[in-house]
Amino acid sequence: MKVLITGGAGYIGTELCIKLDKNPKVKEIIVLDNLSRGNYNLFLHSQIKPGKLKFVKAELLDSRSLDKVVKDVDVVYHLAAENSNDEKLHHLHEQVNNWGTAELTYAIEESQVKQVIYLSSIAVYGNSQENSEVEPNTSLGNSKRRGEQHIERLGSKIKTHILRLGEVFGYGASLNMDGILNGYMFDSHFVGRISVHGNGKQEQSFISLHKTTEILSNLLGHELETGIYNLVDEQKSILDLIDSLKELNPEMEMVFTNNHLELPNQVAKADDHLLALYTSPELSFEEELKDFKTHLQLSSL
16 A cells, blocks of 8 residues: 655654554555755654655645656545644645645546545634534634635545544654644743733643544544544643643743633534544543653653
């Protein structure tokens, strides 16, 4: 089996490559990435042995490269995205999440691909509570929904799984600090102080990097029906996160800014069909954070 991972050199992609490298059914992993974040840890610290992994440096809008690389692929993991919530990046959101996904879809339509797994975002729900309706109200959410619509077009001919992802946290070879929780973990451990914007009552849906990548890996060739699923696990408020971090770092300081603001929630209901694909021993949220802290301690020795 030959697998393509767009954005495979990223935070999630690197860990997925590590898992698929251990799968004897996967004969080749092709990583397509533009390395725009300057992250080379997939090549330096993933410990993937030479041979199975092939790298293609290209943009999603490079239709010629896409056509060539998708030609003989069996499964496509589409992880490449611009995930910043910065509204100023509207053009980039559209370029990558919308039109880049469109180009990939065109290439897949002309290929022999048998399965497509697309990482979308719960941002498509906007402020809708518990994913009652798709009402994107941000540049990110709108572009991700447009990306979903391109992938949905494949569903009548190819097995497609669209996964609306919550905030991913946890230690990995290509660790980034884009998410709130990863940033808090870094600051609480290395700085000793975190900054909280708003009153902290807003809730978000989280899932660990380990659980995310194991589910993605186990979805390979799985009989799960074509459809849209929420890839989330824990629902926590920012104040809940603070309590958990204080347990790990009792001396941690907190600075609240604009604590009169009540910020919107970004939550979704977990999908049991996906969570059932996680077969490792279950860890509590606190145990996952403790494991994260252990990795930070070991990496800074």
